[in-house]
Amino acid sequence: xxxxxxxxxxxxxxxxxxxxxxxxxxxxxxxxxxxxxxxxxxxxxxxxxxxxxxxxxxxxxxxxxxxxxxxxxxxxxxxxxxxxxxxxxxxxxxxxxxxxxxxxxxxxxxxxxxxxxxxxxxxxxxxxxxxxxxxxxxxxxxxxxxxxxxxxxxxxxxxxxxxxxxxxxxxxxxxxxxxxxxxxxxxxxxxxxxxxxxxxxxxxxxxxxxxxxxxxxxxxxxxxxxxxxxxxxxxxxxxxxxxxxxxxxxxxxxxxxxxxxxxxxxxxxxxxxxxxxxxxxxxxxxxxxxxxxxxxxxxxxxxxxxxxxxxxx
Amino acid sequence: xxxxxxxxxxxxxxxxxxxxxxxxxxxxxxxxxxxxxxxxxxxxxxxxxxxxxxxxxxxxxxxxxxxxxxxxxxxxxxxxxxxxxxxxxxxxxxxxxxxxxxxxxxxxxxxxxxxxxxxxxxxxxxxxxxxxxxxxxxxxxxxxxxxxxxxxxxxxxxxxxxxxxxxxxxxxxxxxx
Numbered sequence: 405x406x407x408x409x410x411x412x413x414x415x416x417x418x419x420x421x422x423x424x425x426x427x428x429x430x431x432x433x434x435x436x437x438x439x440x441x442x443x444x445x446x447x448x449x450x451x452x453x454x455x456x457x458x459x460x461x462x463x464x465x466x467x468x469x470x471x472x473x474x475x476x477x478x479x480x481x482x483x484x485x486x487x488x489x490x491x492x493x494x495x496x497x498x499x500x501x502x503x504x505x506x507x508x509x510x511x512x513x514x515x516x517x518x519x520x521x522x523x524x525x526x527x528x529x530x531x532x533x534x535x536x537x538x539x540x541x542x543x544x545x546x547x548x549x550x551x552x553x554x555x556x557x558x559x560x561x562x563x564x565x566x567x568x569x570x571x572x573x574x575x576x577x578x579x580x581x582x583x584x585x586x587x588x589x590x591x592x593x594x595x596x597x598x599x600x601x602x603x604x605x606x607x608x609x610x611x612x613x614x615x616x617x618x619x620x621x622x623x624x625x626x627x628x629x630x631x632x633x634x635x636x637x638x639x640x641x642x643x644x645x646x647x648x649x650x651x652x653x654x655x656x657x658x659x660x661x662x663x664x665x666x667x668x669x670x671x672x673x674x675x676x677x678x679x680x681x682x683x684x685x686x687x688x689x690x691x692x693x694x695x696x697x698x699x700x701x702x703x704x705x706x707x708x709x710x711x712x713x714x715x716x717x
Numbered sequence: 718x719x720x721x722x723x724x725x726x727x728x729x730x731x732x733x734x735x736x737x738x739x740x741x742x743x744x745x746x747x748x749x750x751x752x753x754x755x756x757x758x759x760x761x762x763x764x765x766x767x768x769x770x771x772x773x774x775x776x777x778x779x780x781x782x783x784x785x786x787x788x789x790x791x792x793x794x795x796x797x798x799x800x801x802x803x804x805x806x807x808x809x810x811x812x813x814x815x816x817x818x819x820x821x822x823x824x825x826x827x828x829x830x831x832x833x834x835x836x837x838x839x840x841x842x843x844x845x846x847x848x849x850x851x852x853x854x855x856x857x858x859x860x861x862x863x864x865x866x867x868x869x870x871x872x873x874x875x876x877x878x879x880x881x882x883x884x885x886x887x888x889x890x891x892x893x894x
Binding site: 442443444448449451452455456457458478479480481483484485486530531532533536541544547548549551552553555556557558559560561562563573574575 | 770771783784785786787788789792793794795796797798799800814817818839862863864867869886887889890891892894
């Protein structure tokens with residue numbers, strides 16, 4: 405068993421099947437790659453894997469995802485050509501929810517190391533302007549490397565604190581869509597990082613929640629009325645998920661909208677530890693490890709307010 | 718302005734958009750958009766329409782970046798698009814990533830490698846290839862994968878030898894197909 409230090413006890417009551425939840429958290433994750441559609445389509449990748457004898461299983465809910473039989477896809481020809489990129493299944497959800505249009509302006513607030521950023525670039529057909537921002541120069545160098553490796557040309561890499569991000573110099577003053585894949589306590593990654601709970605503290609949860617609120621508020625401000633913001637984390641903690649949404653709904657002009665999650669999931673929770681949140685947080689999505697044999701995840705799609713506020717996209 | 722590692726007038730710390738033609742050039746030695754398009758066309762037969770919607774930028778000493786959209790110049794950011802070409806040297810050199818992105822469009826200075834040669838090339842090994850009777854200089858090395866010729870990277874052909882200039886970070890021991 406992974407030593408979760410009792411952290412999972414906290415969420416046992418939220419999971420619909422506690423035993424299955426705990427058992428799933430204890431199993432390692434399969435290695436998964438996403439097809440980079442800027443370079444190849446999924447059938448061509450499958451043919452190349454077949455030719456070189458690399459084992460895989462196609463994921464049924466997404467045409468461009470392969471579960472690898474061997475845990476190191478880096479030594480395959482499709483990887484060497486930038487046709488695939490290592491990315492966990494559940495981590496593909498935010499870009500699918502944001503669903504950016506080709507030719508538009510998109511901001512990825514916490515972009516490094518770039519699996520979701522490069523997925524956004526592919527969905528945009530490598531057109532328009534995608535700004536990939538992060539605070540750490542070291543992580544930005546990983547982002548740049550990954551974007552180059554996959555042949556992304558529509559990415560501007562930027563280093564700012566997303567909480568007070570400035571668009572100065574970009575030649576436009578608002579984005580059409582923004583992804584906030586926020587720094588978090590990463591509880592949902594326990595299957596990938598068995599020591600994720602070693603440094604877990606409630607103080608850290610509260611500290612990171614403050615940062616998340618700041619980034620999500622700035623994301624709503626920097627996105628045009630009618631535009632879309634997606635908020636996601638890989639944590640189970642309501643303090644970092646529904647509570648952050650509840651805060652931003654109260655401070656900024658935006659609304660949570662429904663979206664069609666292609667994986668099995670449950671709604672966001674509107675009550676936690678004597679706190680009550682805006683009922684619309686139920687439109688958010690919680691994915692537990694036992695639902696689809698993935699990591700854990702949280703996601704909400706927001707529509708930025710304005711003249712026709714309330715119209716779901 | 719600092720001079721960007723010996724390139725006069727070039728501020729190596731920022732991205733500057735390339736001038737359209739030599740008439741609009743302000744910074745000495747800077748490549749122009751026209752020259753970049755001509756170079757891809759002449760060297761690899763990759764036509765100017767390939768980059769019709771892209772802008773070109775210089776950062777550092779002759780490192781050219783390609784970006785999919787318009788942006789005001791200069792840009793003080795960490796990255797603008799991806800690297801495409803090295804200029805300010807005797808022979809311009811395409812980047813591995815650019816060749817992997819657009820190399821399938823090339824019909825000139827492309828060397829098709831056998832399975833064994835492709836594996837050696839991807840691992841970064843130089844190899845004797847006296848049978849090549851085309852130009853010397855930078856070539857696009859390809860191999861067959863999933864029914865098509867696919868560019869692996871940039872080779873430098875001199876004195877009957879194909880040198881792999883695949884950067885260390887991209888070198889891999891790959892299966893022989």
